[in-house]
Structures are given as C-alpha cells and as structure tokens.
Amino acid sequence: MDRPPGLSVRVKLTLSYAGFLMLAGALLMAAVWVFLLRYVPDRALLTNAEDIPTGVFPVRSELLRIFAPRAAAVMALLLVFGLVGGWFLAGRMLAPLTRITHATRLATNGSLSHRIRLPGRKDEFRELADAFDTMLVQLEAHVAEQQRFAANASHELRTPLAVSKTLLDVARTDPNHDTGEVIDRLHAINTRAIDLTEALLLLSRANQRSFTREHVDLSLLAEEATETLLPLAEKHDVTIETSGDIAPTIGSQALLLQLTMNLVQNAIVHNLPEQGTVWVNTSVRPKTAVLTVENTGENISPRLVSTLTEPFQRSTERIHTDHAGVGLGLAIVKTITQAHDGTLTLTPRSAGGIRIAVELPATAPHTDR
Structure with a gap:
C-alpha cells in the first residue's frame, strides 16, 4: 500500500x-x-x-x-x-x-531459508524475532510440501493420460486390435483419474475448512463405514471387529465419514493375504473423542510409518487392485483431522500391521429435540 x-x-x-x-x-x-x-x-x-x-x-x-x-x-x-x-x-x-x-x-522475495536468530536475553524484540523464525520454518516446510505435492500430483495425473493416449494410438494404428479390451482398460484408467481428481478436490476442501460444523458421533460413522466396506473385507478375507462407546464431536459429518472410510479401507487393503483382521474402536477421553483403527499385516518400520501421511505414499507395493487407492488416503485423513483441530497418531504394531488413532475435540452428547 x-x-x-x-x-x-x-x-x-x-x-x-x-x-x-x-x-x-x-x-x-x-x-x-x-x-x-x-x-x-x-x-x-x-x-x-x-x-x-x-x-x-x-x-x-x-x-x-x-x-x-x-x-x-x-x-x-x-x-x-x-x-x-x-x-x-x-x-x-x-x-x-x-x-x-x-x-x-x-x-x-522468496528466500525462506534465512533466519533472524537474534542474540541476547528474552525481551519484546527477541520474542518477535523468535516468532518470525518459527513462522519461516513452518512456511518453508509448507511450501516444500506443496511443491512435492504438486510434482507428485502432476506425475500421478500424467500417468493415466499418457497410458490413455498410448491405447488410443495403438487402437488407431491397428484396426485388428481388440476394441473391447481397449475400452475396458480406458474405463479403468479413466476411473482412476476421476478418483484421483476427487481426492484432490477433497484435500483442497478440507484445507480451506469450508464446511459446516455439526454434532457428529464417531461410533455411528464407524458402523456405517464397516457396513459399507464389508464386501471389500470379505473379498480380501479380512474380518472386521467393531467396539467402543458413543464418541461425540463437532465437525463435518461428510468429511469425518470420508476419514473413517479411508482408515478402514486402508486397513483392509494393506493386510495379510489371508485371514487378516481389522479392529475399529471408538472411545472418549476427558477432552477428546478417539477413533482407533488397527489391523494385522506386514511389519512396518517406524521410519516408513512417519511418511505414510504424505501424499502419494504407500506402505507396500504388494497390493495392486482396483481398491489400492491413489496414494492420498492417509493424506486426506491427516488433512481432515487437522481441519477439525485434532491429532493423528500412527504406531506400528509389534506383531505386524499398524495402529492409527484420530483424536478430536470431544463434546457433550447431542440429542435432537
């Protein structure tokens, strides 16, 4: 100005x-x-x-x-x-x-790596300088994360488009090629691209916090998610066990349902090849409502666990199915959790698999009048 x-x-x-x-x-x-x-x-x-x-x-x-x-x-x-x-x-x-x-x-001017590092004892100027340094650290990390996200998103979107172009080129140059096979593959690729685009839009919506807050019971969302994903669990020979109490919180019911669906689906897909188990539990602590999803599976190192919430990161490459996801499942969970002022904790299980806990601000049980 x-x-x-x-x-x-x-x-x-x-x-x-x-x-x-x-x-x-x-x-x-x-x-x-x-x-x-x-x-x-x-x-x-x-x-x-x-x-x-x-x-x-x-x-x-x-x-x-x-x-x-x-x-x-x-x-x-x-x-x-x-x-x-x-x-x-x-x-x-x-x-x-x-x-x-x-x-x-x-x-x-774009130089986010510079730090003030003002020496001396604590006073008003040094508090301001330390706060500014902290802001620069967070801003630099956020910009780096956004750059990685943009690069990964571009790569993920470019791959189905490139494959679609190749299939169309082959079908155009080879009249004897099986048209039905090309259509099926194009349909699968197009579905994956749509899923990826919708996931990106959901991430953007959660980041902007442009949603209406209402009373939500995490236990009801857990029941709905497990019932919806029961056919997928049966297909993967996975047993889902649900338990817990009423866990009231305030937020977007649609986004929190998406969070629960992502956690349960991730636990089903990344599980043992046979006779796997998923445990879904809800509980209430003094100030938080907790949703916990735990599953059996391969041993995961703590170092790998720390990267699973980054966009387009996957724990293993052993699963290649229509439900393997686009690599944004836990990234969406993390974003929705942060948008609801909650915390997300990922802990590898000693017997294999992972335990994921979402803690959200608890509220008094809501009753309709």
Whole structure:
C-alpha cells in the first residue's frame, strides 16, 4: 500500500528523548528558581550604606540577571545532549527491528531459508524475532510440501493420460486390435483419474475448512463405514471387529465419514493375504473423542510409518487392485483431522500391521429435540 513519506521511528524517538530531557531540565530549573525565591527577599538592607547611595540592594533582580543566562546555557546543552544521545539510543534500540525488517524483505522475495536468530536475553524484540523464525520454518516446510505435492500430483495425473493416449494410438494404428479390451482398460484408467481428481478436490476442501460444523458421533460413522466396506473385507478375507462407546464431536459429518472410510479401507487393503483382521474402536477421553483403527499385516518400520501421511505414499507395493487407492488416503485423513483441530497418531504394531488413532475435540452428547 502506498503511503505518504513521514519521519522515521528513529527520528521520532530521538525527538521524544530530547523533548523529555528538555522538559525535565526546565522543571528542574523552575524548581531551583522557586527554591531560591523562598529564601531571598525582594530587596535587602545593606550593612554598609556607603557602598550604594540608596542604602539598599535589589537581590532578586540581580539573581535573575545571573541565573537566566546560565540556565539558558544548561538548557541548550541538554538539547544537544538529548538529540545526540537520543539518536544513538534509538539506533541501538531499533537495531533488532532492522534485522527483522531485512528478514521480512528476504522472505517477501522468496528466500525462506534465512533466519533472524537474534542474540541476547528474552525481551519484546527477541520474542518477535523468535516468532518470525518459527513462522519461516513452518512456511518453508509448507511450501516444500506443496511443491512435492504438486510434482507428485502432476506425475500421478500424467500417468493415466499418457497410458490413455498410448491405447488410443495403438487402437488407431491397428484396426485388428481388440476394441473391447481397449475400452475396458480406458474405463479403468479413466476411473482412476476421476478418483484421483476427487481426492484432490477433497484435500483442497478440507484445507480451506469450508464446511459446516455439526454434532457428529464417531461410533455411528464407524458402523456405517464397516457396513459399507464389508464386501471389500470379505473379498480380501479380512474380518472386521467393531467396539467402543458413543464418541461425540463437532465437525463435518461428510468429511469425518470420508476419514473413517479411508482408515478402514486402508486397513483392509494393506493386510495379510489371508485371514487378516481389522479392529475399529471408538472411545472418549476427558477432552477428546478417539477413533482407533488397527489391523494385522506386514511389519512396518517406524521410519516408513512417519511418511505414510504424505501424499502419494504407500506402505507396500504388494497390493495392486482396483481398491489400492491413489496414494492420498492417509493424506486426506491427516488433512481432515487437522481441519477439525485434532491429532493423528500412527504406531506400528509389534506383531505386524499398524495402529492409527484420530483424536478430536470431544463434546457433550447431542440429542435432537
């Protein structure tokens, strides 16, 4: 925003220091003068009347003649001292602000790796500098994550488009090619691209927090998700066990249902080849409502677990089915959880598989009236 030029903060502080010093000096001079007037009479009789014919001496007038020029000299000295000292002190006080301004300009130009790292003990400027450094760290990480996400999304979207183009080119150059096979493969590829696009839109919606909040019971969402995904579980020879209590929270029922569906589907697909198990549990803690999804499966290292919530990350490559997902399942879970001010915890099970817990702010049970 364009602003008209004005005095710098350093000049304003310098003038303030000098003005305050001048005011203090003037008050001191006034106090001295008042003090002297209390003990000096207006005119005093002389003991030796021969010195002055009138026999009296004007004491106050003589004192004023001597005091006034010296007081003026002191005030001038105070003015010079206030301006010079104020300019120096203002510069020292504003030095941290100059460093913060420099870092802000670097960040504005795209340099997010720069840090202020203001030395010294804690004060207002150092709190501001530390807060700004923390913001830069988070902003740099967010930008890097968005760049990785954009690159991965572009790659994931480009792959089905490239395969579709290849199939169409083959069908056009080879009239004897099986048209039905080409249509089936194009349908599968197109379905995957649509799923990916819808997942990206869901991520964007959750990130923007553009949803209506209402009372939601996580236990009902868990029941709905398990019933919907029961055919998929039977297909993969996986048993789903549900348990728990009413777990009320506030949020988007559609988004929280999507979160629950993603967790249960992920637990079914990434499970043992035969006789796998998924445990879905809801519970209430003093301040949070908890949804826990746990499954059997292969052993997963803690290092790999820490990356599973990143977009387009998959725990294994052993599953290649129509329900393998687009690599955004847990990323969507993480985004929805954060949009509801919750926490997401992933813990590998010692016997294999993973335990995922979603904690959301708890509310009192809601009853319709």
